[in-house]
Amino acid sequence: xxxxxxxxxxxxxxxxxxxxxxxxxxxxxxxxxxxxxxxxxxxxxxxxxxxxxxxxxxxxxxxxxxxxxxxxxxxxxxxxxxxxxxxxxxxxxxxxxxxxxxxxxxxxxxxxxxxxxxxxxxxxxxxxxxxxxxxxxxxxxxxxxxxxxxxxxxxxxxxxxxxxxxxxxxxxxxxxxxxxxxxxxxxxxxxxxxxxxxxxxxxxxxxxxxxxxxxxxxxxxxxxxxxxxxxxxxxxxxxxxxxxxxxxxxxxxxxxxxxxxxxxxxxxxxxxxxxxxxxxxxxxxxxxxxxxxxxxxxxxxxxxxxxxxxxxxxxx
Amino acid sequence: xxxxxxxxxxxxxxxxxxxxxxxxxxxxxxxxxxxxxxxxxxxxxxxxxxxxxxxxxxxxxxxxxxxxxxxxxxxxxxxxxxxxxxxxxxxxxxxxxxxxxxxxxxxxxxxxxxxxxxxxxxxxxx
Numbered sequence: 001x002x003x004x005x006x007x008x009x010x011x012x013x014x015x016x017x018x019x020x021x022x023x024x025x026x027x028x029x030x031x032x033x034x035x036x037x038x039x040x041x042x043x044x045x046x047x048x049x050x051x052x053x054x055x056x057x058x059x060x061x062x063x064x065x066x067x068x069x070x071x072x073x074x075x076x077x078x079x080x081x082x083x084x085x086x087x088x089x090x091x092x093x094x095x096x097x098x099x100x101x102x103x104x105x106x107x108x109x110x111x112x113x114x115x116x117x118x119x120x121x122x123x124x125x126x127x128x129x130x131x132x133x134x135x136x137x138x139x140x141x142x143x144x145x146x147x148x149x150x151x152x153x154x155x156x157x158x159x160x161x162x163x164x165x166x167x168x169x170x171x172x173x174x175x176x177x178x179x180x181x182x183x184x185x186x187x188x189x190x191x192x193x194x195x196x197x198x199x200x201x202x203x204x205x206x207x208x209x210x211x212x213x214x215x216x217x218x219x220x221x222x223x224x225x226x227x228x229x230x231x232x233x234x235x236x237x238x239x240x241x242x243x244x245x246x247x248x249x250x251x252x253x254x255x256x257x258x259x260x261x262x263x264x265x266x267x268x269x270x271x272x273x274x275x276x277x278x279x280x281x282x283x284x285x286x287x288x289x290x291x292x293x294x295x296x297x298x299x300x301x302x303x304x305x306x307x308x309x310x311x312x313x314x315x316x
Numbered sequence: 317x318x319x320x321x322x323x324x325x326x327x328x329x330x331x332x333x334x335x336x337x338x339x340x341x342x343x344x345x346x347x348x349x350x351x352x353x354x355x356x357x358x359x360x361x362x363x364x365x366x367x368x369x370x371x372x373x374x375x376x377x378x379x380x381x382x383x384x385x386x387x388x389x390x391x392x393x394x395x396x397x398x399x400x401x402x403x404x405x406x407x408x409x410x411x412x413x414x415x416x417x418x419x420x421x422x423x424x425x426x427x428x429x430x431x432x433x434x435x436x437x438x439x440x441x442x
Contacts, residue, residue, distance in 0.1 A: 096404075096406075099404070099405055100374060100403050100404060103424070103425040104326060104403055104424075106425060107326075107329065107403060107424040107425050108328040108329060108332070110425070110428075111329065111332045111424075111428075112328065112332050114428055114429045114430075115332045115335065115336060115429060118336075135328050
């Protein structure tokens with residue numbers, strides 16, 4: 001058994017399968033290739049060196065060429081190790097997010113129920129009962145949102161994004177979502193300003209997927225604007241694209257965090273100071289959706305000044 | 317009456333746990349973020365300092381570790397016992413909190429309301 005386990009360590013294909021990496025991105029496989037190249041390099045250098053002893057320039061050139069090959073292979077190995085390190089970071093982040101963001105509403109529910117039971121249900125007044133039901137609703141919604149986002153990401157990574165494309169009226173979707181967000185914006189003292197160009201052409205995309213992106217942009221703009229402010233939402237046709245943009249006067253994204261903003265589970269440091277809830281999955285999902293639609297997504301942001309998030313999708 | 321400063325950003329927990337503590341005879345001072353918590357831990361001259369602090373770690377404005385460090389680093393407040401009440405369970409967080417001077421570290425999801433009350437009373441020597 002021990003001998004079998006020992007031999008399995010040399011089964012490169014099995015090792016690579018374990019990490020879920022293609023062969024050309026698997027460090028074990030690349031190490032073997034590098035070993036072979038090193039041996040070939042050493043032998044050929046020896047052979048070439050002895051044959052062309054009178055022409056050292058040729059030997060130097062060939063050695064240089066082989067060194068280049070080795071350099072490229074080590075670069076690829078380094079990249080694949082980075083990918084493994086990134087996967088490990090994601091796993092830790094996943095555990096952290098799930099342990100905190102899922103446990104927080106669970107604790108709220110658990111302790112609320114315990115309090116109701118200890119007080120005796122027959123003694124509970126109507127207002128207390130309403131508060132209790134509101135707590136149940138809010139916290140179950142929080143858990144549902146996180147689990148849904150995790151499921152979307154998991155499905156996206158496993159099977160890719162499946163689109164049910166149809167002619168989609170973006171103006172209608174944006175209008176609908178803005179009116180649905182009004183209550184949330186009002187309660188946060190934020191004014192939503194909508195500027196939709198009239199008679200926009202429809203786009204052939206999956207409406208349920210684009211709703212995720214629009215919802216994420218508007219929701220973030222409201223959530224990360226502190227005190228009061230204006231959130232401007234624009235929908236326009238520009239050349240052969242439909243462009244959507246959400247501008248806020250919120251906390252903005254620090255410059256050093258901007259390059260990570262579309263990464264899975266990433267949340268900017270300053271954002272954690274204002275809003276402790278959040279999974280860091282919304283913008284990752286948004287980027288994946290827009291990429292799949294053949295569009296482009298981006299943002300401009302200044303810390304303490306605000307952000308403008310935009311996407312454009314081609315009209316086909 | 318003993319006073320407990322409860323630094324926690326979850327409004328639901330402030331309500332449920334705060335109420336339970338009051339029913340047990342404690343005076344509860346709520347703080348919804350780290351900055352407010354720090355101010356209330358060391359009120360201006362004449363103000364009464366809390367007898368105990370219940371501290372969450374993930375907090376807006378200033379996280380729990382920063383609050384803990386400030387309170388334990390200040391001569392005026394360093395003797396106030398602090399119970400860390402959080403949902404972060406990793407050992408490095410536990411070690412860091414204890415190292416910074418927390419009296420004990422409780423993972424919310426692993427305790428019932430009653431058990432946390434018992435711990436609070438233990439720490440207060442009741």
